[in-house]
Each structure stands twice: as structure tokens, then as C-alpha cells.
Amino acid sequence: MKRGPILNLLVGERGTAVFLAIVAIVGIVVPVMHLLPDEGSALQLSGYTMTLIGKYMTYALLAVAVDLVWGYCGILSLGHAAFFALGGYAMGMYLMRQIGTRGVYGDPVLPDFMVFLNYKELPWFWHGFDMFWFAMLMVAVVPGLLALLFGWLAFRSRVTGVYLSIITQALTYALMLAFFRNDMGFGGNNGMTDFKDILGFAINTPATRVALFIASAIALILGYLACRYITMSRAGRVVQAIRDAESRTRFIGYRVESYKLWIFTFSAVLAGIAGALYVPQVGIINPSEFQPINSIEVVIWVAVGGRGMLYGAAAGAVIVNYAKTFFTAALPEFWLYALGLLFVVVTLFLPRGFVGLLDRFGGKPPAAPPSTTSETARAATA
Amino acid sequence: MLLRRFGLVAAFVLASVLFAVTATAQTTAPTAGDTFAAAVAGLAAESFPEKSAAVTALSELKHPNGRAVLAALLDGKLYFRVADNKVYITDGGETALSLTDPLTLAAAGSGEPDDFSRITTNNSLRKTLRSAVATFALSDPDADVRLAAVREMLRSIDDDSVAILRTSMEKEADADVRKAMREGLALADLDSADADTRLTAVAALKDSLSPDVYNRLTIMVTADDAGSFPEPDERVRTTAREVISAIDSSRQVYATLETLFFGLSLGSVLVLAAIGLAITFGVMGVINMAHGELMMLGAYTTYVVQQAMPNHIGLSIFIAIPLAFLVSACVGMLIERGVVRFLYGRPLETLLATFGVSLILQQVVRDVFSANNRPVETPAWMAGSMQINEALSITYNRLYVILFMIVVFVVLQMVLQKTSLGLKVRAVAQNRNMARAMGVRTQWVDAMTFGLGSGIAGVAGVALSQLTNVGPNLGQQYIIDSFMVVVFGGVGNLWGTLIGGMSLGVVSKVLEPWAGAVLAKILVLIALILFIQRRPRGLFPQKGRAAEN
Numbered sequence: 001m002k003r004g005p006i007l008n009l010l011v012g013e014r015g016t017a018v019f020l021a022i023v024a025i026v027g028i029v030v031p032v033m034h035l036l037p038d039e040g041s042a043l044q045l046s047g048y049t050m051t052l053i054g055k056y057m058t059y060a061l062l063a064v065a066v067d068l069v070w071g072y073c074g075i076l077s078l079g080h081a082a083f084f085a086l087g088g089y090a091m092g093m094y095l096m097r098q099i100g101t102r103g104v105y106g107d108p109v110l111p112d113f114m115v116f117l118n119y120k121e122l123p124w125f126w127h128g129f130d131m132f133w134f135a136m137l138m139v140a141v142v143p144g145l146l147a148l149l150f151g152w153l154a155f156r157s158r159v160t161g162v163y164l165s166i167i168t169q170a171l172t173y174a175l176m177l178a179f180f181r182n183d184m185g186f187g188g189n190n191g192m193t194d195f196k197d198i199l200g201f202a203i204n205t206p207a208t209r210v211a212l213f214i215a216s217a218i219a220l221i222l223g224y225l226a227c228r229y230i231t232m233s234r235a236g237r238v239v240q241a242i243r244d245a246e247s248r249t250r251f252i253g254y255r256v257e258s259y260k261l262w263i264f265t266f267s268a269v270l271a272g273i274a275g276a277l278y279v280p281q282v283g284i285i286n287p288s289e290f291q292p293i294n295s296i297e298v299v300i301w302v303a304v305g306g307r308g309m310l311y312g313a314a315a316g317a318v319i320v321n322y323a324k325t326f327f328t329a330a331l332p333e334f335w336l337y338a339l340g341l342l343f344v345v346v347t348l349f350l351p352r353g354f355v356g357l358l359d360r361f362g363g364k365p366p367a368a369p370p371s372t373t374s375e376t377a378r379a380a381t382a
Numbered sequence: 383m384l385l386r387r388f389g390l391v392a393a394f395v396l397a398s399v400l401f402a403v404t405a406t407a408q409t410t411a412p413t414a415g416d417t418f419a420a421a422v423a424g425l426a427a428e429s430f431p432e433k434s435a436a437v438t439a440l441s442e443l444k445h446p447n448g449r450a451v452l453a454a455l456l457d458g459k460l461y462f463r464v465a466d467n468k469v470y471i472t473d474g475g476e477t478a479l480s481l482t483d484p485l486t487l488a489a490a491g492s493g494e495p496d497d498f499s500r501i502t503t504n505n506s507l508r509k510t511l512r513s514a515v516a517t518f519a520l521s522d523p524d525a526d527v528r529l530a531a532v533r534e535m536l537r538s539i540d541d542d543s544v545a546i547l548r549t550s551m552e553k554e555a556d557a558d559v560r561k562a563m564r565e566g567l568a569l570a571d572l573d574s575a576d577a578d579t580r581l582t583a584v585a586a587l588k589d590s591l592s593p594d595v596y597n598r599l600t601i602m603v604t605a606d607d608a609g610s611f612p613e614p615d616e617r618v619r620t621t622a623r624e625v626i627s628a629i630d631s632s633r634q635v636y637a638t639l640e641t642l643f644f645g646l647s648l649g650s651v652l653v654l655a656a657i658g659l660a661i662t663f664g665v666m667g668v669i670n671m672a673h674g675e676l677m678m679l680g681a682y683t684t685y686v687v688q689q690a691m692p693n694h695i696g697l698s699i700f701i702a703i704p705l706a707f708l709v710s711a712c713v714g715m716l717i718e719r720g721v722v723r724f725l726y727g728r729p730l731e732t733l734l735a736t737f738g739v740s741l742i743l744q745q746v747v748r749d750v751f752s753a754n755n756r757p758v759e760t761p762a763w764m765a766g767s768m769q770i771n772e773a774l775s776i777t778y779n780r781l782y783v784i785l786f787m788i789v790v791f792v793v794l795q796m797v798l799q800k801t802s803l804g805l806k807v808r809a810v811a812q813n814r815n816m817a818r819a820m821g822v823r824t825q826w827v828d829a830m831t832f833g834l835g836s837g838i839a840g841v842a843g844v845a846l847s848q849l850t851n852v853g854p855n856l857g858q859q860y861i862i863d864s865f866m867v868v869v870f871g872g873v874g875n876l877w878g879t880l881i882g883g884m885s886l887g888v889v890s891k892v893l894e895p896w897a898g899a900v901l902a903k904i905l906v907l908i909a910l911i912l913f914i915q916r917r918p919r920g921l922f923p924q925k926g927r928a929a930e931n
């Protein structure tokens with residue numbers, strides 16, 4: 001059966017088709033169920049639930065971004081939550097500037113925390129964030145530039161495997177420490193909150209929340225399609241070759257560093273966008289988003305869902321986070337056991353995650369799990 | 383015969399000596415005691431000149447209790463009974479007075495406040511008293527007491543104390559006390575009207591590190607608003623400036639030494655935390671994210687041991703060290719057998735699985751010991767600090783952590799270099815397949831290596847329990863740092879870990895004064911990230927020509 005390229009992108013893979021359909025349906029049905037039924041009726045979906053689902057969708061986008069570099073390129077980044085948080089901070093800065101004189105101190109230019117910390121004028125890096133387009137540009141540019149710089153340094157000198165994982169973790173740890181400092185000009189450990197407006201609309205009204213929800217769904221679909229396009233392209237095949245045998249790919253004549261660098265940067269931009277959509281929905285951004293454990297949790301979402309399958313990563317994000325929401329409310333002390341066991345069980349018994357499990361029951365011949373054997377390990381164990 | 387006569391003579395001589403000694407003791411001792419008692423009784427006299435004479439008599443007697451009596455009088459704690467004029471030391475108070483007999487310094491029951499009257503003093507008597515007390519202290523056989531007395535006198539120096547210091551300095555044998563005396567006298571001389579005296583005094587202060595001296599000299603050369611100096615003589619000012627800069631530079635030296643010491647002790651903590659990781663990572667290529675939690679288990683073991691033997695805190699550490707090693711090693715081997723061995727050759731998966739284990743261990747500790755920090759006591763022999771001079775003191779716990787790290791490092795090197803297990807571990811690290819071909823049970827070696835690395839983590843936990851809070855998050859605080867040390871030092875080389883950890887510790891502490899603790903940490907992390915770009919395999923990369931795929 002021969003399909004056109006666009007159709008192939010959308011429905012060429014059964015999982016992708018199902019996934020896109022679900023996101024599209026959720027993206028339409030949830031807002032309708034929130035807005036149409038009367039307040040308090042049994043059919044109405046609460047604003048809390050809708051925002052929760054919206055939050056899951058931004059997580060799913062982050063998971064897709066991580067899967068792109070880990071599942072397809074073999075780069076285990078333990079610092080992707082940093083890019084997510086940076087995008088979130090860019091959005092947070094825009095939202096802070098929108099508060100204007102409605103802050104506690106009523107300063108027309110300076111956000112509350114700056115008045116509190118005796119800032120006399122706006123730091124240079126806050127200029128321009130009163131404009132939406134500039135802030136949105138920064139949502140993509142700041143994580144992208146950081147990833148570009150970091151990746152350029154790391155990949156050029158062939159830092160691979162666990163070494164790379166550890167220095168990405170060091171990166172997010174350093175950023176966390178930096179953002180916790182009050183004199184960095186990002187609100188210190190309180191971060192930014194008390195947002196009022198986005199694009200002139202009050203942020204807490206149902207209509208704005210629905211708009212943000214739909215924006216998250218659209219961003220997830222577009223981000224997903226972009227990743228799928230990349231993985232289906234010729235470059236995507238090279239990237240997968242790098243994952244399976246980096247040196248061999250280099251010997252054949254591909255510039256491995258460039259491929260890794262660009263896919264890493266693109267993934268960071270996606271993570272930044274996810275963060276930017278996350279912040280207005282949860283209403284706060286603070287330095288704890290940079291915690292190393294957050295980045296590792298993202299990796300486990302991907303592993304649980306199924307590494308090397310974009311829809312698996314997205315599904316994993318939703319499954320794990322739903323479990324987290326459920327357990328932390330019902331059995332708070334049980335959650336860390338569950339999460340810990342999840343890490344162990346998935347890596348030991350489910351190398352392809354739940355999606356692989358479904359495939360096995362669905363009668364598909366199990367595909368070989370994507371190898372992430374790095375050269376370091378082979379060298380060490382050889 | 384001769385021998386017997388000699389014995390007889392000797393016995394006679396001995397007996398007569400004994401007799402003479404007891405006789406003198408019998409005759410002289412009561413006399414001294416009587417004089418002392420008389421002098422003490424004289425303190426209760428009506429007139430101040432009589433009291434003053436009694437004080438002088440007391441200070442000349444050099445009786446061992448004299449100082450206590452005079453000090454009590456100075457503090458207004460000397461009373462006499464109105465009924466019989468008998469003198470007692472007491473701590474005053476509204477209700478019953480607890481009495482101390484000045485002659486024996488033994489408790490002498492208690493008495494009604496109304497029956498007693500305080501022995502009053504006036505200014506001139508207090509002055510005499512102060513110098514008498516000081517003279518007593520300055521002739522104390524213990525150098526530390528003398529030093530304390532000198533410091534006390536320097537706090538409020540007057541002509542009398544200068545005179546006392548001058549006389550006792552000539553007799554003083556201890557170098558430290560002499561130095562303190564010289565310093566105090568020079569400080570006093572700075573007030574002299576004679577410029578030459580001041581000049582000599584300033585020059586004499588050249589080696590002093592005391593902040594008082596520094597402040598005093600700085601005041602001398604700082605002009606007031608009108609442009610005139612507190613010190614009128616230009617020569618003295620010039621000398622004072624030279625002395626200040628000399629003091630500055632020697633203070634700088636000590637500050638550098640102190641920073642170095644802080645850095646080395648921080649480095650030792652880092653090495654302790656990282657060295658177990660270096661073993662597992664170096665030998666098996668396994669990233670053990672639960673390493674920090676194994677340290678945490680070691681720290682909690684210390685806590686449990688202290689709970690079990692609350693009366694022997696000093697000893698508990700020595701029991702905790704082997705016990706922590708065992709606990710962490712067992713847990714480590716469980717992790718290896720249960721999880722890690724299924725994931726060899728897949729380091730990224732190992733990283734994730736062991737991270738899961740670390741979450742479970744944290745929660746276990748939270749459930750067993752609660753989420754709050756547990757109090758771990760510091761043994762008395764580890765508390766306090768060693769005062770080297772006024773600009774440099776070294777706390778014992780930091781010193782011990784350096785020593786402990788050295789011991790652990792040496793023992794570990796011995797195990798790896800001198801034992802059969804060490805030989806096998808090194809063989810597997812170099813070439814796993816070849817080692818297996820030669821009959822080494824690599825599975826067993828893996829388990830033992832993991833146990834060894836984990837056990838070292840437990841021992842590191844004992845050290846950490848003395849330096850930081852013992853809580854469920856203890857491991858997380860150190861895990862990233864220890865990874866950094868291993869990656870920086872180079873995998874599979876303990877010397878790399880040692881040098882890496884020590885240099886990271888020193889660099890952090892050098893950066894801290896001008897960058898602040900957090901910024902210093904960020905700078906170190908950034909520097910490490912950049913360093914890894916230059917040397918992707920660390921300072922001391924593993925030798926060999928391991929082929930890439």
C-alpha cells in the first residue's frame with residue numbers, strides 16, 4: 001500500500017494514529033465538557049481535572065522530547081527538566097511583567113520580588129519580556145542556545161554514555177543552585193507566581209484555561225509530528241544508526257557530532273515549549289523544577305511507556321503522572337516505593353515499556369529493544 | 383659482717399632522717415597554717431589599712447589557698463560571722479548561705495544570712511587585691527593559668543599591672559606567656575608620652591597576630607577629619623605602617639593555610655564519598671545511583687549504635703565503623719545480586735534501576751526512622767579545636783576526617799594491591815573475558831567488588847554523620863559531588879579519585895571567600911563540565927587500547 005508522505009506521517013504507524021486521535025479527541029471533548037454543562041452538574045468536568053490533563057500533556061511533550069534524544073539517538077540526558085524549566089521561566093517572566101501595578105507593592109515595572117529585594121531598576125535580561133512575541137522567542141531560544149552550547153562542547157569532544165548523563169545532571173544541578181540564589185534576579189527560591197493576565201485575558205477564567213488546554217493539545221500534536229517527521233527522515237535513520245553503533249557511523253563518513261548536536265538542540269527547544277505551556281496552567285515556576293530528580297523522572301516516564309517509540313513516551317508520561325497524582329493523594333508514603341519499583345521492574349523486565357507489552361499481547365513479533373550499549377560500557381566490560 | 387654493719391649504719395641514717403623530717407613537719411606546718419589563719423582573720427578587721435596589711439601578708443605567704451581567699455574578697459564573697467569574727471567564703475544569697483572554710487577550702491555547712499556580714503573593700507584595697515590576685519596567678523606552676531592571667535590583666539591594663547608584668551616577665555620561662563606579656567607591655571607603652579618608647583613598642587609588636595594590636599595600630603595611623611593623626615610622631619607612624627603591613631602579610635599566610643585546611647577536609651569528605659563509587663564504576667562500568675543511600679545507611683548505623691550504647695559515645699564510633707561497613711556491604715551485594723547483574727553491559731539501564739533502588743532505600747529509612755533528621759552525637763575527643771595561634775585554629779573533627787580518609791585510602795589500596803581478592807578485582811577490571819578464561823569467577827568478583835565499594839560508602843557515612851545532618855536526604859546531597867570527583871579523577875584509578883577529590887575541595891574553598899558558597903559550587907560544576915570536554919576520560923584515564931564498536 002503506497003501512501004502520500006503526509007498521510008504516512010499521520011497514520012503510517014498504528015500507534016501514532018491511535019495516539020493522535022486520542023489527543024485530538026481529548027483536546028476537543030474535555031473543553032466541551034468543561035464549558036457546556038451547567039456549573040455543578042454531574043457531566044461537568046472540573047477546571048481542576050482539565051488543568052491536570054493539560055499539565056499531563058505538557059509532560060507528554062517533554063517525554064517525547066526526551067525520547068527523541070534517548071530512544072532514537074542514545075543520548076541519556078539527565079538534564080532535560082532544565083530546558084523545560086528554562087522555557088517555563090521565560091514564560092513566567094512574561095507573566096510577571098503582565099502583573100503591572102496589581103502586585104503587592106504596586107510598582108509598574110518591577111515585579112514584587114525585585115521591590116522586596118531592593119532592586120532599583122529592571123535587570124538587563126528582563127527587558128523585552130513585556131512583549132509576548134519576544135517572550136515566546138526566548139522560550140525557544142534560551143533552552144536551544146544552552147543545548148547548542150552544551151552539546152557543541154560535549155559532542156565535539158566525544159563525551160558519551162554515562163559521562164554525558166552525569167554532566168547533564170551536573171548542568172541541571174548547577175542551574176538549580178543558581179536559580180535558588182536571590183541575586184540572580186529570578187525570584188530566588190520562591191520563584192514566580194501570582195500571575196494575572198496572559199495576552200490581556202485573566203489567567204484564571206474558564207475561557208483562558210480552555211485556551212491554554214487547547215494550546216497544549218495542539219503543541220503536543222505538532223511537537224509529536226515534528227519528532228516523527230525527523231525520525232522518519234533520512235537524518236533520523238542516521239541518528240538511529242548513531243544510537244546503535246556510533247563509531248561505525250562515524251567511520252562510514254557521517255558527521256556524528258552534528259547530527260547529535262542538532263537533535264539535542266531541537267529536543268531542548270521542544271522541552272522549553274512544554275515548560276512554557278506548563279507554567280500558566282499550574283500558576284507557578286520555582287527552582288525546584290531544576291532538581292536532578294525531575295529529569296530522572298522524565299527518563300522513567302519514557303522507559304515505562306516504551307523507549308524508541310514516540311507515542312510510548314507520551315503514554316508513559318501520562319501513566320506515571322496519573323499514578324503519581326493518585327498515590328500522592330491516597331497513599332503518600334507508598335509513592336516512592338512505587339516509583340522506585342517502577343524503575344527497577346521496567347529496566348529489568350520491560351525493556352520496551354508498556355507499549356512493548358501491548359505489542360506482545362497483540363501478537364506482534366517482539367522487535368529487538370533499542371540498544372543503548374555505550375562504548376564506555378563495552379570498553380569497561382570487554 | 384661488713385655488709386651487716388653497713389646495713390646497720392644505713393638503717394640508722396634512714397631512721398634519723400625520717401625523724402628529722404617528721405620533726406620539722408610537726409614544728410613548721412602548724413606555724414605556716416597559723417600565720418595564714420591569722421592573716422585571714424586580719425581581713426575581718428575594721429579599718430582599711432589593717433585589711434590592706436592582711437592582704438599584703440597573705441600575698442607574701444604564698445599559701446595555696448591565698449588566691450582563692452583574695453579572689454573571694456575581690457568578688458565580695460568573703461563574709462565574717464558577727465558573733466565570733468570567723469571568716470568564711472560564701473556565694474551570698476537571700477536564704478541560707480553555703481559556707482566554705484578559707485583555711486581548708488572545705489565546705490563548712492550553711493548559715494543564716496543575718497548572722498554574717500560582708501567584708502567591705504574600697505578602691506585602693508581593690509587595687510591591691512587585683513595585683514595580689516594577679517601575682518598569685520602569674521606564679522602558678524601551670525603555664526595555661528599564667529597565660530589566662532596575663533590575658534585577663536591586659537583587658538584592663540593600668541600602671542600597677544604593667545609593673546607586675548614587668549617584674550614577672552623576667553622570671554617567666556614559658557615562651558607563649560612571655561610573648562603575651564611583651565605584647566601587653568608594648569600595648570601599654572603606646573600610651574607613653576615619650577616618642578622613643580612608643581617607637582620601640584610599635585617595633586616590638588611586629589610578630590603579634592592579636593586583633594587588639596591590629597586595631598590599635600590602625601587607629602594610630604588613621605587621620606581624623608581634620609587631617610591630624612592620633613599618633614603625633616611621624617617616625618612612629620611610619621614604623622606602625624610597616625608593622626601593619628607585616629601583620630597583614632602574616633595574617634594572609636595563616637588565612638591561606640586555613641583555607642587550605644578547610645579545602646583538604648572538604649576534599650577528604652569528597653574522596654570518602656567517591657572512592658567506593660570509583661571502585662564499582664571503575665571495575666564494573668556500573669553507575670550506582672544508590673551509592674549516596676549506602677552512605678546514608680552508614681550514617682544511620684552510627685545513630686543506631688549510639689542509641690544502643692548511650693554511655694560510651696566516644697567508643698561508639700569504633701563499633702559503628704565496621705558495622706556500617708557490614709550493613710552497607712550487605713545491602714550493596716543484595717543490590718548487585720538482585721538488580722545490577724542482570725544489566726551488565728547496559729550502563730544507562732543500570733543507572734536507572736539503581737536510582738529506583740535509591741528511592742526505595744530513602745523511603746525505607748523514612749518509614750523506620752521518620753523523615754526528620756536524627757541527632758548523632760560527636761564524641762568528646764572529636765569536639766573542640768586546636769588553637770595554633772591567634773589567627774589560626776584547626777577543628778578536630780575536620781582534622782580527624784582527613785586522617786580517617788587517609789586510613790581508608792591506604793587500607794583500600796592494600797586490599798586492592800596485596801590480597802588475592804584485589805588481584806582478581808584488578809584482573810576483571812583490566813580484561814573481563816581474559817580473567818574469566820584464566821579461571822576467575824567474575825560473577826563472584828563482581829559481587830565482592832560491589833560489596834567492597836558499598837561498604838566503603840557505609841564507612842564514609844560514619845564520617846558524614848559527624849559533619850552533617852543525618853536524614854533521608856543525606857545521600858542525595860553528596861551523590862552528584864561524588865560523581866563529579868570520579869569523573870574528574872578518571873575512572874578505575876584510586877589515585878585519580880584522591881587527587882580529584884582533594885583538588886575539588888581546595889578549589890571550592892579557595893573560591894568561596896569571594897564568590898560565596900553557592901556560586902563557588904556553581905563555578906566548580908561549570909569548570910568540571912568544561913574540563914570533561916578537554917579530557918573526556920578524566921585526569922587519569924584508564925590505560926589500554928579497548929576497542930570501540
